[in-house]
Amino acid sequence: MNILTIRNLSKSFGRQKIINDLSMSVPEGSVFGFIGQNGAGKTTTMKMVLGLLKPDYGEIRVCNESVCFGQTKTNQYIGYLPDVPEFYNYMTPMQYLRLCGEVIAIPKSEVDRRGQELLSLVGLSGSAKQIGGFSRGMKQRLGIAQALLTQPKLLICDEPTSALDPVGRKEILDILRKISSTTTVLFSTHILSDVERICDHVAFLNEGKIAACGTLAEIKTLHGHDSLLLEFSEDKDLQLFKKQKSIEPLLLCSEENNRELILHSRNMESVQKFLFGVLAETGICPIKIELMEPSLESLFLEVVK
Amino acid sequence: MNGYIAFVKKEFTENMKNYRFFILFAVFLIFGIMSAFLAKFTPEILSALAADMEMTSEPVALDAWKQFYKNISGVGFSAFIILYGSCLSGEYSKGTLVLMVTKGLSRKAVILAKYTVAAVLMTVCYWVSFTAAYGYTAFLWHDTDLFHVALAAFVLWLIGFLYLSILMLGCVIFKQTFTSILFTGGIVAVISLLGIIEPIAKLNPFILTSKNVDLLSGEVVPSDFIMPALFSIAVSILGLLIAIKLFNKKQL
Numbered sequence: 001m002n003i004l005t006i007r008n009l010s011k012s013f014g015r016q017k018i019i020n021d022l023s024m025s026v027p028e029g030s031v032f033g034f035i036g037q038n039g040a041g042k043t044t045t046m047k048m049v050l051g052l053l054k055p056d057y058g059e060i061r062v063c064n065e066s067v068c069f070g071q072t073k074t075n076q077y078i079g080y081l082p083d084v085p086e087f088y089n090y091m092t093p094m095q096y097l098r099l100c101g102e103v104i105a106i107p108k109s110e111v112d113r114r115g116q117e118l119l120s121l122v123g124l125s126g127s128a129k130q131i132g133g134f135s136r137g138m139k140q141r142l143g144i145a146q147a148l149l150t151q152p153k154l155l156i157c158d159e160p161t162s163a164l165d166p167v168g169r170k171e172i173l174d175i176l177r178k179i180s181s182t183t184t185v186l187f188s189t190h191i192l193s194d195v196e197r198i199c200d201h202v203a204f205l206n207e208g209k210i211a212a213c214g215t216l217a218e219i220k221t222l223h224g225h226d227s228l229l230l231e232f233s234e235d236k237d238l239q240l241f242k243k244q245k246s247i248e249p250l251l252l253c254s255e256e257n258n259r260e261l262i263l264h265s266r267n268m269e270s271v272q273k274f275l276f277g278v279l280a281e282t283g284i285c286p287i288k289i290e291l292m293e294p295s296l297e298s299l300f301l302e303v304v305k
Numbered sequence: 306m307n308g309y310i311a312f313v314k315k316e317f318t319e320n321m322k323n324y325r326f327f328i329l330f331a332v333f334l335i336f337g338i339m340s341a342f343l344a345k346f347t348p349e350i351l352s353a354l355a356a357d358m359e360m361t362s363e364p365v366a367l368d369a370w371k372q373f374y375k376n377i378s379g380v381g382f383s384a385f386i387i388l389y390g391s392c393l394s395g396e397y398s399k400g401t402l403v404l405m406v407t408k409g410l411s412r413k414a415v416i417l418a419k420y421t422v423a424a425v426l427m428t429v430c431y432w433v434s435f436t437a438a439y440g441y442t443a444f445l446w447h448d449t450d451l452f453h454v455a456l457a458a459f460v461l462w463l464i465g466f467l468y469l470s471i472l473m474l475g476c477v478i479f480k481q482t483f484t485s486i487l488f489t490g491g492i493v494a495v496i497s498l499l500g501i502i503e504p505i506a507k508l509n510p511f512i513l514t515s516k517n518v519d520l521l522s523g524e525v526v527p528s529d530f531i532m533p534a535l536f537s538i539a540v541s542i543l544g545l546l547i548a549i550k551l552f553n554k555k556q557l
Contacts, residue, residue, distance in 0.1 A: 052403060070554060082400060085404065088315065088319065090323070099311060100405075102310070102311030102314070103311045103405060146408075
């Protein structure tokens with residue numbers, strides 16, 4: 001079952017079309033990476049899902065209920081963490097969670113219990129400091145706690161790690177991984193290593209449309225091409241290898257770096273058989289032969305080009 | 306309703322924590338106390354400063370009320386509008402409201418809670434100021450023969466609600482504090498200008514802020530205030546409803 005379905009969504013600001021006929025679905029239980037360059041429209045899409053921005057066209061359904069702009073009914077299923085969450089600075093984390101609890105009408109005792117659990121999950125338990133004195137990372141962690149207070153079915157995180165240092169980033173990713181067993185996570189980012197660490201599904205947003213969508217494995221199969229790295233002990237071996245007439249077609253799709261040659265192909269098996277034949281014939285012995293899996297970065301670059 | 310109550314509590318706390326309430330309370334209280342004192346002692350101060358200046362008449366209690374209405378309707382309400390002009394813009398620019406709205410807090414509750422708290426604080430400040438002015442005026446002038454002292458204050462209090470309603474509308478339409486305040490000032494100026502158009506002048510809420518002293522001196526009668534007061538209440542409610550309607554459609 002899909003927890004979020006977007007169909008033919010479009011949104012313009014003035015004459016600039018930000019989202020152009022976007023369709024995608026987020027399966028329940030997934031950690032969904034929503035990837036796009038800066039300004040690709042990730043935040044705009046998320047704000048439309050939350051009913052904060054009005055779509056020009058299209059339909060958004062959360063837990064099979066239609067999202068209406070300006071209304072907050074479907075937000076009962078959603079926890080939202082903005083890219084830079086801001087709180088009322090004069091409150092302590094627990095006071096802020098109590099305010100959230102009162103807004104969503106959770107009994108005080110229940111808010112206190114959940115609040116303690118969540119603050120301990122995000123590493124802020126016992127913090128009686130006012131939020132005004134919090135670092136960015138601490139605010140981000142409190143942002144996750146407030147988003148989870150409603151026990152949402154879907155947690156939407158808008159670039160939760162972009163502004164953080166490596167330690168803060170790791171902490172946030174660890175928390176997201178921890179909660180993914182109970183909550184579907186939609187996670188927008190342009191940091192691809194974060195996606196590889198925690199996401200099982202991804203969608204690439206390019207020019208307002210979904211350029212590719214699916215599980216990581218599916219995307220790699222559909223859009224990726226494997227690479228084969230050959231490292232030679234001396235430059236003359238590399239040059240000799242390149243001079244072989246029979247491998248010229250392979251060099252059309254290759255990269256060269258020092259004494260390394262990287263060959264790209266969608267049919268790596270036949271390339272390997274062919275190469276080993278050439279190496280045996282010429283007697284050139286590379287010091288390293290490595291089959292490289294497509295990286296998310298190369299996939300992203302291929303999809304958005 | 307839960308959201309409204311929670312947000313009202315939050316607004317009260319915020320106004321205490323950011324000293325907005327204390328500043329306004331102090332401003333209104335000072336004006337309340339000073340109006341009587343200034344009326345009483347200004348002639349003496351002036352004569353002390355300029356020995357050859359002769360005062361033609363003794364100050365009376367009406368002079369104290371003149372000071373009070375001039376200060377409160379001018380500086381007092383202006384201070385209120387300036388300090389409250391950031392009540393929504395601060396939340397827009399920081400993004401604090403987004404988290405509340407995505408929690409299910411209705412937008413109507415946001416506007417109503419902010420209006421309620423502003424109106425309550427304005428009421429407290431205003432009547433404390435009035436009580437101070439009343440007490441000191443009674444203390445300094447024992448035999449006063451003024452009419453409708455409470456009613457004159459009541460009608461000015463009513464216009465406070467109208468100003469807050471216009472301010473709320475400005476805060477919803479514009480994202481910056483400055484433009485919200487400018488909008489409120491502009492609308493208030495338009496209302497006062499409409500006061501010179503004869504056929505509708507008798508309905509104009511501006512009477513509630515300009516004829517208070519005349520009511521005290523008996524130059525106008527209470528019935529002259531009925532239509533402007535009703536009109537002011539109607540416009541206040543209408544302004545608030547429009548603010549809610551527009552805020553429901555605002556992209557956050």
